[in-house]
Amino acid sequence: MLLSGTVIVDAETVIHDGAVVVADDRIVAVGDRSTCLERYPDHERDEYDLLAPGTVGAHVHSVQSLGRGIADDTALLEWLFDYVLPMEASLSAEEMRAAAELGYLEMIESGTTTCIDHLSVHHADEAFEAARDLGIRGRLGKVMMDKEAPPGLLEDTDDALSESERLIRRYHGVEGGRIRYALTPRFAVSCTEACLRGTRELADAYESVMIHTHASENRDEIETVEEETGRRNVHWLNEVGLTGEDVVLAHCVWTDETEREILAETGTNVTYCPSSNMKLASGVAPVHDYLDRGITVALGNDGPPCNNTLDPFTEMRQASLLQKVDRLEPQALPAPTVFEMATVNGARAAGFDRVGNVREGWKADLIGLETDITRATPLHDVLSHLVFAAHGDDVRFTMVDGEVLQRDGEVVVADAEEIRARAREFAADLDVAP
């Protein structure tokens, strides 16, 4: 396939009147349009105003999608234990499937091509199957909770680990490596030391399996961990093996100097979730400090009950604006830095190689946007536009691994109407009041 338009190769390179040629799952050529047309005259053609690498949602809860808007204006632990966990506990396999499909649908429609997805304790198979069917690239994991969990979610430590291992064997690396596994203890508050140490053992036992958990999102959370373990949260995670290049820690809002050193020294990846941190009033992550230390910082929307959308453009905008106002520094997180977070840094955090740039030999994970709209007029700078003014609604084309998932604004891998209708039906029966 030969796609033409203005091509954003990476945060530094833009090709006007350019083209991208895709064969199988790879980009085979990127350059100016006329040269590409000459070299590949027989390829199927399509055209979009702007072509860019697909974005990476590096911390998301697709299976919370049925709970969009159920718990506005509440703090993290109340939000979690009174609303979101009871909802997760109540979901049947069918409902979990519907929730995951709704989440992936929203991501595909709005330009997310890769996600790191924190599922739930039960029915993780449903999300894996939905991700396979809908074609998104994902690092997914079943949640483990063997301590401090509401009825219906609390598990035996061994069960949590053995179910995780079953899922690794079943799904890790399927679809040509498009779907991969992340061991997913919920957070230190809800997991025993045995569970956390078991997580590290399993991660080491299977090649390229990663670890994904929440860390230091909220002050009550870090206090609880400190009371229970006598250590600051990241120190504790480090002690039980939950740091390293194969670990993605979501949030990391409340870390001290010594914890930041650990993150940097161990090469641990951090996912910044600005909208979620704002809406749950968690705080502002010290993103500039992380970047200064060379930590890979990715970007995530978190879940629909705390965002309330999965739009990656809203998140890019928020990422920059929140740092600017928090530091009273208008130069903070400029557009190119945010764009890197949302693309190639996210892919690195998720452990996907050659994903996140539009470059020869890289994976064909692409999006096409329209810019013949008022919000994009005039268009002085495409990166500025993408970060500060674009919106998921502008995305008209989505491709993962060379497969077209959305074309001309229509998702082609699933019946979007049907997914929404099923989600509405299940959501109407949810018992979400605390």
Next chain:
Amino acid sequence: MLLSGTVIVDAETVIHDGAVVVADDRIVAVGDRSTCLERYPDHERDEYDLLAPGTVGAHVHSVQSLGRGIADDTALLEWLFDYVLPMEASLSAEEMRAAAELGYLEMIESGTTTCIDHLSVHHADEAFEAARDLGIRGRLGKVMMDKEAPPGLLEDTDDALSESERLIRRYHGVEGGRIRYALTPRFAVSCTEACLRGTRELADAYESVMIHTHASENRDEIETVEEETGRRNVHWLNEVGLTGEDVVLAHCVWTDETEREILAETGTNVTYCPSSNMKLASGVAPVHDYLDRGITVALGNDGPPCNNTLDPFTEMRQASLLQKVDRLEPQALPAPTVFEMATVNGARAAGFDRVGNVREGWKADLIGLETDITRATPLHDVLSHLVFAAHGDDVRFTMVDGEVLQRDGEVVVADAEEIRARAREFAADLDVAP
């Protein structure tokens, strides 16, 4: 016209399966659909998923629209004096008209039905004419700068005031009162005492003319005012007559206790501009304190060079999220409070009576949104949806004073393609580098 759908009457009342009946410029009935259909069987009909009061952009610079994205990552005074003012100074009448049309087009498309518009020093007629033609409700004013202004914008005090008076006589109250005048000194830094006192005199001389200016947005700004006048900014404005129920002060980020007392005692209106305050790293306005004191707080997008869009839904979301994270208080500015700011409070600040609710006898300023989209699925609470997940792209219908401006997603009062094309053409010739 009989419009049916879920009707948001105000921040507290939602009618499912409802209808709104419009005759001339007024809402003549609001209620359940079947009753309305029975009572008004011969009215032209239309249907949208969600009907709501149009939003009020209570601080905007439509004529800066050609500068969308020209000065990202800069602080207020640099942003203003190195980029935005030179751009404003350079605009011809034709370019000013194109910029205003682009701004109003974006507002109409995304659901803003009333604006308080801070124009520029020259060619204000062009914006008034554009507002008349495009049908938006507006409180507009020519900017006055008789001190501290770049070449091309600096005016004589008398000229600034007499030109303002000419515009009042020409446009204040035209279109059945849809267009009204606000005397618009830029800010205390750029206006002499004579200009500010003259502003108050003129406002008192003409019935229902208001005053609109920037105040205490930035720390450098308030320091400058304090150096020059020996007073905190709001004290100074109060002394020269720029407080009161007929005054709208944009921003008010850096006010102390005594200034807040003045704002409350004088009934001065405040416009909160969260995205602009974040992007320019100005700071966080003490909105809760203002609300606690009974101050009318409205909401504004400010201009495209500092936002970078005029989407009122982005601004509502931002309004709440910024307060939550700043106060580390998840209950801060819940959806209904924000919705009131963006509708009826904005109308009150702008001095338009019976605007901002969907209520019998009130002005027919309405918007219709679609919710059969993934981002609105499921839809547990329509107000939560509007504030936290909706977007200007969802707006398919816009009516002001009973006149349809947009229907089925198409603006009917202007040629949107042509406005965008003209804006692109002029923007390409802008000399915006400092």
